[in-house]
Each structure stands twice: as structure tokens, then as C-alpha cells.
Amino acid sequence: MRLLEEKILKDGKCLPGEVLKVDNFLNHQIDPVFMDKLAKEFYRLYKKSGVTKILTIEASGIAVATLTALRFGVPVVFAKKSKSSNIGDGLYTAKVASYTHGVVNDIVVSKDFLCKGDKVLIIDDFLARGSALMGLIALVEQAGAETVGAGIVIEKAFQDGGKIIRDMGVRVESLARIASMDDNGTIAFCK
Amino acid sequence: MRLLEEKILKDGKCLPGEVLKVDNFLNHQIDPVFMDKLAKEFYRLYKKSGVTKILTIEASGIAVATLTALRFGVPVVFAKKSKSSNIGDGLYTAKVASYTHGVVNDIVVSKDFLCKGDKVLIIDDFLARGSALMGLIALVEQAGAETVGAGIVIEKAFQDGGKIIRDMGVRVESLARIASMDDNGTIAFCK
Numbered sequence: 001m002r003l004l005e006e007k008i009l010k011d012g013k014c015l016p017g018e019v020l021k022v023d024n025f026l027n028h029q030i031d032p033v034f035m036d037k038l039a040k041e042f043y044r045l046y047k048k049s050g051v052t053k054i055l056t057i058e059a060s061g062i063a064v065a066t067l068t069a070l071r072f073g074v075p076v077v078f079a080k081k082s083k084s085s086n087i088g089d090g091l092y093t094a095k096v097a098s099y100t101h102g103v104v105n106d107i108v109v110s111k112d113f114l115c116k117g118d119k120v121l122i123i124d125d126f127l128a129r130g131s132a133l134m135g136l137i138a139l140v141e142q143a144g145a146e147t148v149g150a151g152i153v154i155e156k157a158f159q160d161g162g163k164i165i166r167d168m169g170v171r172v173e174s175l176a177r178i179a180s181m182d183d184n185g186t187i188a189f190c191k
Numbered sequence: 192m193r194l195l196e197e198k199i200l201k202d203g204k205c206l207p208g209e210v211l212k213v214d215n216f217l218n219h220q221i222d223p224v225f226m227d228k229l230a231k232e233f234y235r236l237y238k239k240s241g242v243t244k245i246l247t248i249e250a251s252g253i254a255v256a257t258l259t260a261l262r263f264g265v266p267v268v269f270a271k272k273s274k275s276s277n278i279g280d281g282l283y284t285a286k287v288a289s290y291t292h293g294v295v296n297d298i299v300v301s302k303d304f305l306c307k308g309d310k311v312l313i314i315d316d317f318l319a320r321g322s323a324l325m326g327l328i329a330l331v332e333q334a335g336a337e338t339v340g341a342g343i344v345i346e347k348a349f350q351d352g353g354k355i356i357r358d359m360g361v362r363v364e365s366l367a368r369i370a371s372m373d374d375n376g377t378i379a380f381c382k
Contacts, residue, residue, distance in 0.1 A: 023301065023303075024303065025266075028268065028269065028300075028301055028304060029266050029267070029268045029301075029303075029304040030257060030260070030266060030267045030268075031266055032257050032260040032261040032264075032265075032266070032267060033261065033264060035257070036261055058249065058250035059249035059250040059253060059269065062250060062253040062254055062257070063253055063254070063257040063267070066221060066223050066253070066254040066258065067258075069221070070224065070226075070258070073224060074223075075220050075221060076220070076221045076254070077219065077220045078219065078221070080219070110214065110219055112214075112215065113214075113215070113219060113220040
């Protein structure tokens with residue numbers, strides 16, 4: 001999606017360790033008008049998939065997932081990163097490694113909100129090594145629901161998460177796919 | 192807002208300790224079409240206030256804040272609950288107690304995203320003792336910006352946060368104000 005690639009080149013910053021900082025429109029400050037254009041594109045890509053639910057993970061996936069869910073007219077569920085004292089015991093759980101933060105989190109979703117028969121579109125802001133996405137797919141499987149696909153804002157295609165998950169047979173649509181980036185700020189996108 | 196009061200009576204659950212569980216449309220699963228009606232009401236209430244930025248706190252404030260920001264056509268910034276390794280050093284910080292979870296968190300916002308001259312509308316899902324809202328107001332003050340008001344989805348009016356913050360001279364608009372609730376599931380709203 002050219003509009004997103006231009007936004008990344010204009011506003012993104014490369015930090016050491018192949019970290020792409022896009023916190024002025026996606027991760028910390030959110031540009032809702034721009035995000036809504038991404039949501040429109042996810043809707044275009046998956047409108048024939050019979051989506052009944054959007055699944056994302058707190059916190060930075062929630063904004064774009066909510067706007068996408070509004071376009072589909074279906075609920076959005078966000079997986080939480082640790083067990084909250086008032087979430088109840090009936091939980092699906094998976095482990096997710098965050099390489100940025102150097103921790104492994106349990107992610108949880110209430111059994112009330114993912115059900116057998118649900119056709120789930122997973123939305124997230126980033127795909128790199130794929131740990132979060134694999135965790136979310138595991139939650140959907142535990143519920144006996146179906147992952148119809150994933151909609152990712154930015155994929156670091158030079159890392160292997162996208163390949164692994166596509167090789168599992170999951171449809172993954174990434175709106176920007178980064179082929180390479182370096183500490184000097186040079187970003188190249190996949191053709 | 193009668194629509195919201197009806198939704199709370201239909202879908203909310205009272206748990207011991209005056210916890211109101213509304214995780215099927217607000218806190219865990221989000222009903223985006225319904226949330227967008229709340230966003231429309233926040234816009235109606237504050238459209239003449241010259242809002243330049245929406246501020247909320249992760250995670251469950253993000254959905255309704257994003258939809259509200261879309262209506263205003265301004266950015267939304269979400270305060271983060273602890274220092275992330277790639278957020279940078281230039282931060283405004285405040286302390287927020289969570290009585291539900293029994294912890295005190297540092298909340299942070301990058302200095303890049305709250306600026307002198309900003310007219311900030313704070314949006315959050317709940318107001319009870321007011322700790323989160325006071326923390327967010329403190330972040331706005333640190334930036335030299337102005338809090339034009341707060342938009343709250345559900346206020347527990349039987350706790351003192353709303354009164355304290357209104358007494359500080361801050362405009363607080365809550366879409367549902369709960370006068371009392373008990374463990375038997377009886378909820379009464381303020382007239």
C-alpha cells in the first residue's frame with residue numbers, strides 16, 4: 001500500500017537493532033484518519049471471507065483493529081497480556097515473546113468471546129518473528145474457531161515470522177512489507 | 192445517555208467489591224458500532240472546545256478514544272503504563288493507582304506528542320476514585336497544555352473521583368453515572 005510506505009518513509013525512524021519507530025501515527029500517537037484508511041483496505045481484502053470477529057492484542061493493535069471492526073460491523077476482542085483480577089477463570093491462553101521488551105507474556109482471551117464457528121480476522125500493527133501472531137492463532141484454535149487470515153500494518157519481511165505463518169497455510173496480508181532497513185535510516189520495501 | 196444505561200443493565204455484571212464487569216462491549220470484547228455512538232456523543236459535547244488532541248490510557252480506553260479522535264479529526268495519544276525500551280527518554284510521567292489490580296503504575300507520554308498550546312480532551316472508559324484521570328491531567332499540565340475536559344464512558348458516582356476532579360475546575364462529562372450497585376446485580380443510575 002503505497003500510502004503507508006510513504007508515511008513510513010516520512011515519519012518512521014530506524015533505531016539500532018532493526019527497530020522501526022512509528023510512534024507518531026501507529027504505536028503511541030495514532031492518526032485516526034490515516035488508520036481508518038488502513039482499516040478500509042483490510043475490509044477490501046477480507047470482505048468476502050465471512051468474518052464474524054476481529055482479534056487483536058493490547059495495546060497498539062487496538063486502534064486499527066477497532067476501526068477495522070467498525071467497517072465489518074463485527075465485535076473486536078483484544079487479547080490481554082497477563083491475567084487480570086476481574087477477567088474470570090474461563091480463559092484461552094498462549095505464550096508470546098516480545099523481542100523488543102525482552103520478556104515472555106501470557107496472553108489471554110475469555111472463552112466467552114471466541115467461539116466454535118467464529119471466523120476470525122486477526123489484526124496487528126507489526127509482524128516480525130511472528131510470536132504474537134502465532135499466539136493469537138493458537139487462541140483461535142483453542143476455541144475451535146477458524147482463522148480466516150491476518151491483517152498486518154507493517155511486516156518486517158527480512159525476519160521469518162511471515163514466511164513461517166504463510167507456510168502453515170494462514171493467509172497473511174501486510175499493508176507494508178519491509179525488505180531491509182539499516183541504522184542510517186534507509187528502508188527498502190518488498191517489490 | 193439512556194442507550195448506554197440500557198446496555199449496562201442488559202450486559203453488565205456486578206461482581207463483589209463494587210466491580211462492574213462490562214467486558215462484552217467495552218473492556219475485552221468491544222462493540223465498535225455501539226462505541227461509535229458514544230464517540231458521537233463525546234463529539235457533540237466537546238465540538239465547540241477547540242480540541243486539538245485526544246489523550247487516553249492503555250488499554251481499554253484506546254478503542255473509544257480512537258473513534259472519538261476520528262470524529263474530531265485530531266490525533267489520539269495513549270499513555271503507556273510502564274517505560275518501554277523503545278519509547279525514548281523525553282517523557283512526561285505520573286503515578287496511577289489501580290484499585291482493581293492492586294498496583295501503582297507509572298504512566299508515560301512522550302514529550303513529542305503533548306505540546307504547549309494543545310487543547311486536550313481526555314477520554315477513558317471508567318471513572319471511580321479518579322487516579323487515572325488525575326494522572327492524565329498531570330501529564331497535560333507537565334506539557335504546558337490545557338485540559339478542556341474529560342469524556343468518561345461510565346462513572347461510579349458513589350466514589351469520589353468525579354467530585355474531586357470537578358472541584359478542581361475540570362469539566363467532566365460521563366455518559367452513564369452509577370449512583371449505586373450491589374452484589375445482587377442491582378444498578379441505579381444518577382437522575
